[in-house]
Amino acid sequence: xxxxxxxxxxxxxxxxxxxxxxxxxxxxxxxxxxxxxxxxxxxxxxxxxxxxxxxxxxxxxxxxxxxxxxxxxxxxxxxxxxxxxxxxxxxxxxxxxxxxxxxxxxxxxxxxxxxxxxxxxxxxxxxxxxxxxxxxxxxxxxxxxxxxxxxxxxxxxxxxxxxxxxxxxxxxxxxxxxxxxxxxxxxxxxxxxxxxxxxxxxxxxxxxxxxxxxxxxxxxxxxxxxxxxxxx
Amino acid sequence: xxxxxxxxxxxxxxxxxxxxxxxxxxxxxxxxxxxxxxxxxxxxxxxxxxxxxxxxxxxxxxxxxxxxxxxxxxxxxxxxxxxxxxxxxxxxxxxxxxxxxxxxxxxxxxxxxxxxxxxxxxxxxxxxxxxxxxxxxxxxxxxxxxxxxxxxxxxxxxxxxxxxxxxxxxxxxxxxxxxxxxxxxxxxxxxxxxxxxxxxxxxxx
Numbered sequence: 001x002x003x004x005x006x007x008x009x010x011x012x013x014x015x016x017x018x019x020x021x022x023x024x025x026x027x028x029x030x031x032x033x034x035x036x037x038x039x040x041x042x043x044x045x046x047x048x049x050x051x052x053x054x055x056x057x058x059x060x061x062x063x064x065x066x067x068x069x070x071x072x073x074x075x076x077x078x079x080x081x082x083x084x085x086x087x088x089x090x091x092x093x094x095x096x097x098x099x100x101x102x103x104x105x106x107x108x109x110x111x112x113x114x115x116x117x118x119x120x121x122x123x124x125x126x127x128x129x130x131x132x133x134x135x136x137x138x139x140x141x142x143x144x145x146x147x148x149x150x151x152x153x154x155x156x157x158x159x160x161x162x163x164x165x166x167x168x169x170x171x172x173x174x175x176x177x178x179x180x181x182x183x184x185x186x187x188x189x190x191x192x193x194x195x196x197x198x199x200x201x202x203x204x205x206x207x208x209x210x211x212x213x214x215x216x217x218x219x220x221x222x223x224x225x226x227x228x229x230x231x232x
Numbered sequence: 233x234x235x236x237x238x239x240x241x242x243x244x245x246x247x248x249x250x251x252x253x254x255x256x257x258x259x260x261x262x263x264x265x266x267x268x269x270x271x272x273x274x275x276x277x278x279x280x281x282x283x284x285x286x287x288x289x290x291x292x293x294x295x296x297x298x299x300x301x302x303x304x305x306x307x308x309x310x311x312x313x314x315x316x317x318x319x320x321x322x323x324x325x326x327x328x329x330x331x332x333x334x335x336x337x338x339x340x341x342x343x344x345x346x347x348x349x350x351x352x353x354x355x356x357x358x359x360x361x362x363x364x365x366x367x368x369x370x371x372x373x374x375x376x377x378x379x380x381x382x383x384x385x386x387x388x389x390x391x392x393x394x395x396x397x398x399x400x401x402x403x404x405x406x407x408x409x410x411x412x413x414x415x416x417x418x419x420x421x422x423x424x425x426x427x428x429x430x431x432x433x434x435x436x437x
Contacts, residue, residue, distance in 0.1 A: 004419070008435055011233070047236040048234065049235065053241040054256055055239075055316075056256055057316060081242050081258065089237075091237075094236070094237050094238075095234050099433070103420055105415075203266045210271045220271040221270075225268055225271065227267065
């Protein structure tokens with residue numbers, strides 16, 4: 001397999017933004033001298049104050065590599081220095097420092113059938129994978145279990161559902177499915193024949209999802225994990 | 233690089249601690265973020281062993297009980313993660329890597345170390361970064377057993393480098409003549425990872 005693409009510091013102009021919920025902001029940038037990413041990679045977004053002070057955070061890419069713009073979906077965290085700025089201050093036309101793509105582990109380029117078990121804002125890399133799969137006609141090779149509290153809370157819920165993802169909502173009945181985390185019985189048929197699994201979400205979610213994958217027979221050494229957030 | 237319109241920065245008033253924060257880092261406070269690329273393994277401490285081998289005079293392996301019988305050593309200070317959080321005033325206890333190396337006897341041509349975890353995770357370090365009181369194998373955090381999600385029963389601790397060098401679930405230190413990149417080092421991250429030089433990714437100075 002080729003080396004994963006990697007890009008240095010550049011700038012990106014915010015071209016489009018919208019707020020799917022009051023905790024989420026979707027940002028689309030035109031990136032100067034962009035290096036095309038692989039689905040699952042991330043970018044670093046850096047903010048710079050007039051006196052040179054900087055703050056930076058990593059965000060997974062939501063867009064397909066062929067999308068002319070780079071899309072990030074940022075969840076506003078309590079007291080989040082970078083996410084708070086992007087929610088409350090950023091406007092279309094602003095220019096940001098961006099570095100990417102980064103990461104050679106949590107990537108999928110369609111070589112092997114894969115299952116994503118992703119939760120909350122952890123769905124973002126799976127969205128990039130799903131958009132990529134759809135464009136290349138690889139959708140049969142990518143199965144997605146997306147877990148959220150409610151349909152409206154779950155980023156990209158509508159799009160993921162359209163692509164055939166299994167949505168497991170934990171706080172809301174959805175169709176004839178009663179609110180609950182995904183059951184092994186629901187994931188078992190999706191795990192059949194997969195050679196790679198991706199888990200992305202909070203620490204608690206990642207622990208739940210890897211246990212669930214183990215219960216349906218996915219080998220631990222085929223699971224790649226990306227998790228975020230603190231333990232207390 | 234451009235100034236970000238409307239950004240002044242909220243976290244700058246780290247006060248007396250600001251000189252302890254490497255560039256681009258923030259104080260995560262009481263929380264301890266967990267980052268793991270693989271499934272968290274649940275290891276039985278009684279079955280865990282620690283090995284030092286490769287370019288050494290005598291390859292050595294310690295059981296859980298044997299390693300606890302070695303002279304203890306602890307670290308009190310700060311840790312820095314490449315994902316930009318730093319955590320101040322943490323305490324880890326275990327054994328100094330110097331003690332393990334002394335028992336095994338590095339050969340003169342040993343210049344690098346690869347740390348191996350039970351999960352298959354690896355990370356590479358110059359030997360000089362794990363000798364001279366700069367690195368530990370630790371099993372206690374804040375006076376309690378190291379939680380499994382933070383690498384328990386035992387992890388490597390190399391606090392002067394970004395924390396991915398402090399391999400969780402460490403089980404082996406392999407001494408080498410030449411540098412061989414580890415897991416993250418093959419996946420886009422810097423070979424050495426000094427937070428004060430901001431050596432985060434490949435291509436950084």
